[in-house]
Amino acid sequence: MKLAVISLGGQSSKSIAEESRSYFSSVSELSIRSIEVHTTLNGSQVLCDGEPLPPFDCVYVRGSYKYALLQQAISEVLYKKTYLPLHPSSFPLGHNKFLTLLELQKYNVPVPASYFAGNIKSARKVLESAHYPIIMKLSTGTQGVGVMMADSVSSARSILDTLEVFNQPYLIQEYIETNATDIRIIVAGDKVVAAMKRKAAHSEIRANIHQGGVGVAFTPSSDIEEIAIKAAAAIKADVCAVDILESGKKTYVIELNLSPGLEGISKATKANVAKEIASYLFLQTKAYKAHKISQDYNKFLSGIDNGNHTSQIVSHVDLKAGILRIPERISKLSGFRSDEEVIYSVGKKKLVISKT
Ligand SMILES: Nc1ncnc2c1ncn2[C@@H]1O[C@H](COP(=O)(O)OP(=O)(O)O)[C@@H](O)[C@H]1O
Ligand SMILES: [Mg+2]
Structure with a gap:
């Protein structure tokens, strides 16, 4: 494969x-x-x-x-x-933090209260009535860049004015008190393959390793595992990272990363995360192909049942040492027996095998 x-x-x-x-x-x-x-x-x-x-x-x-x-x-x-x-x-x-939260919410995955305003006037209104501190972040920021905390309406207003200058979409989010930590989980299908807790550097709220955060291996509770797996499934991402904030007994998903860096988490957990992902990709590909093949097979069989004696099957060319190998299911369905005399009608990118 x-x-x-x-x-x-x-x-x-x-x-x-x-x-x-x-x-x-x-x-x-x-x-x-x-x-x-x-x-x-x-x-x-x-x-x-x-x-x-x-x-x-x-x-x-x-x-x-x-x-x-x-x-x-x-x-x-x-x-x-x-x-x-x-x-x-x-x-x-997955690449837009606000759309991620909207989608997660549909599947009852807990997310922090978040606002996306279409104009500065309504954003200002949100800031007037917010409970401080609040988080303001770019919808597409990564590695902690673009995440800002405002502890008062006046600081929030000046951040808002700056964001407007740069004309970048942003969201306003409730601040979750976590003692400057977050949880990063790598999900592969319905399995958590690695998890770490990150602690932000001194006087920093962003726990990202790129912002000086330190990651340590972490064993998530089954509830947190379930939330991470559900979040990945909601975004239809078989492989991704899920960032989670835990505050007291409450858990919130803040973002998904579709192309997560693996160095930090592999170091923190001492796991070979790349290998876990590789093995998952292989098993899934095999399962996908088996499923597809059985579907094609059924289509082929129903073609025969309907008296339509030829059917088309989509597959890949399997050429080894110059020899073209025909998939087993096609060989079987053709009904050819070993040593039977056949005619090969060959043209460019075309091959028909029929009985003499
Ligand atoms: N609502 C929030 N409350 C408290 N801390 C937050 C909040 N949102 C983000 N953070 C902190 O900032 C970090 C980066 O935020 P995140 O949304 O994951 O963006 P990025 O894509 O830059 O990693 C988080 O890991 C967390 O430490
Ligand atoms: Mg993050």
């Missing part, structure tokens, strides 16, 4: 690709910067360096929010033919 990791080429993507080599028969590392998506009357296509993307069994699309539209477009084209750990709709949702 073939895997492609489309990413910005960061260390975590490289580690996942590297670990995947012991599972997949081939692993291609592709730069998201070299990808284009074309759509015409004849259909849609993903290209890499100007050439059509060859078929893959699994395509793991990573990279920052700046590529959200491209990531979604790639996935829209490949979806239904390829196992994608991130659904096309994961990208617009």
Whole structure:
């Protein structure tokens, strides 16, 4: 089975690709910067360096929010033919903090009270009636950049004016008292593969490691695990990181990361998180293919039952040492017996095998 990791080429993507080599028969590392998506009357296509993307069994699309539209477009084209750990709709949702919260709320995943205002006048009104401190953050910030705390209406107003100057979408959020800690959980399907608690540096509220936070291994309660898994499922992200704030007995999900860095959490937990993800991708791809194959198989059988003696099955060419191998299910359904005399009608990109 073939895997492609489309990413910005960061260390975590490289580690996942590297670990995947012991599972997949081939692993291609592709730069998201070299990808284009074309759509015409004849259909849609993903290209890499100007050439059509060859078929893959699994395509793991990573990279920052700046590529959200491209990531979604790639996935829209490949979806239904390829196992994608991130659904096309994961990208617009997961890369935007406010849309993430809206989606999570639909599935009763607890989130902090958050506001998104369409104009500065209504944002000011929200600030007038807020309980301080509050959090103001950019909808697309990462690694703690773009998260600000305001402890009074006057400081909130000056942050608001600055945000307006930069013309960046932002959200206003209730402040959750956590003693400057957060919980980062890596989810793969219905399993938590790693979790750490991060403590912010002195006089800092943001617990991100990039802001000086320190991560330690953490064993989440089954309730927190369930919340993280549900959050990932709500965004249709089979593999992602979930950031959680815990305050007393309350738990809140603040964001999902579709392309999480793995260095910090691997160091804190001493787990090989990249390997866990690689093995998950492999098992899922296998399950996806088996499911798809059985669907195709059923379609094929119903074609025969209907008296329609030929049917088309979509599969990948399996060429080993110059020998074309036909999938077992197709060989079986054809009814050919060993040594039977057949005619090969071969043309460019075409092969028909029929009985003499
Ligand atoms: N509502 C909040 N209350 C308290 N702390 C928060 C809140 N939102 C964010 N933080 C702190 O800021 C950090 C970064 O916020 P987050 O929303 O995860 O953005 P980023 O994408 O930059 O990581 C969190 O890990 C947490 O420590
Ligand atoms: Mg975060």
